[in-house]
Amino acid sequence: MNDLKIKRPRQADIAKLAGVSVSTVSRVLANEPGISDTVRSKILKVASEHGYPVKSASEAVAGGLALIASDGVTGGLSVFYESIVDGLRAGTAEAGMPFEVRMVREDRATPEVIRDYMQTADAEGLFLVGIDPNEKLRGWLEESLTPTVLVNGTDPSMHFDGVSPANFFGAYEATSRLTKAGHRRILHLTGSHRHTIRERVRGFEAAIAAVPGAKGRLVPLTFQGSASREAHELTVAALAEDAGFTAAFCMNDFIAVGVLEAVTEAGLRVPEDFAIVGFDDLPCALMTNPRLSTMRVDRAALGREAVSLMLSRFRDRTAPARHICQAVVPVPGGTVPNAEPVRDADDL
Missing domain, CATH: 3.40.50.2300 (Response regulator)
Incomplete structure (x- = not known):
């Protein structure tokens, strides 16, 4: 079919070989509807031939819904959360996890509202992005054993999985x-x-x-x-x-x-x-x-790590909660003296 050799194929590689878009490959590998049988078969054949792990419909990963605090996004931090969502999208696509994103005001993040959002999205897992669950929401999530990951969030009581910068x-x-x-x-x-x-x-x-x-x-x-x-x-x-x-x-x-x-x-x-x-x-x-x-802060990495936590939670909903901290790295600039690498004497 194609002489292109791939050691560890990505969805982009499968798309190139099959002559389709990456989004089409992502939808097929996630077992989403709306793709013709011809295109679906071609993509699955290419993926199988090049060693890409393909799940059957019975092995499909449960869906995930990301709720983002609209208060923070519209308050000027959209660029911060945009990168996190990119990481979530990439991670869920690689895992074959159906995924949707919604914005919600934090004061409206009630069990009733979130239950409706999850049912509409046909999602079993919940990513709370920039949202610390209030007492009522915490109680419902724990009682219902809803797989929940706090993204850019920390749960001091360690009842929920989470990922955040250090x-x-x-x-x-x-x-x-x-x-x-x-x-x-x-x-x-x-x-x-x-x-x-x-x-x-x-x-x-x-x-x-x-x-x-x-x-x-x-x-x-x-x-x-x-x-x-x-x-x-x-x-x-x-x-x-x-x-x-x-x-x-x-x-x-x-x-x-x-x-x-x-x-x-x-x-x-x-x-x-x-x-x-x-x-x-x-x-x-x-x-x-x-x-x-x-x-x-590696914001895309936060999203990817959140997906790995969700996949583990899907496998065992009663396991102890885990929290992943991503290192925060100093970036040189000109607003701190003597804090950046010293230049050679010839440059001074």
Whole structure:
């Protein structure tokens, strides 16, 4: 049929060999309806010939539904969640898992609403993306043994599987970049009810406590409107106090942009007079001047790991919950002095 040799075929390889789209291959391998028998047979034949694992209809993986907090997405974090959803789509496609995505306001995430969503999507598994289940929802999910994975979420009681960035260690590393550069009075602009963000606060406080003479201050945001604008205003107020703060660790990169604007407008040099570290490594980090020093979260990997947890949960619904932490990696930039690799003497 085709002389193309593939050691570990992907769906894209099967699509190329069969002369169809990747989405068509994904639908066939997931045993979805709506594909002609001729096309279905051709794809399954190509997949089998090249060693791609093909499930029969009786072995089909149960469907999954991802619910995303529309409050967060429409509040400016759409790019953050977009990458997570990409990872979920890729992971479910590889697993042959039927998959749908819906947005819902977090205050409307009730058992009744979610039950209806899952029935409509014919889904057995639930991915809660950026949503911490409230007491009522927790009770229903546990009682019904609904396979549930918190994506970019943490369950302190470990009743639900989850995957998240290493928020504590990431925040500790971010703050340490500032203390290692000599800063001893550091602001932390933050604010959220979510467990993941509380872990970043804990990491910040632990890094401050680890350095004699260091002092940190939490600067809470309300997130009423633009986070960058609010961060700008709060930073202006903090600088006006003349309390000696010379650095800021920001909950995310949007906030860091507002801090950078306020510091620059105050006539301070970055990073010589004031240093800044963001979090998430969002596209806006590439657009600042100087380029923002931040912490990279592999958001697509969060989605893929969530799928692996769901598949395990499908196999054993009573197994102890598991949580996967993805490492958060420092990203060099120009808003922290002495924290990036030293250049050769000839370059100085």
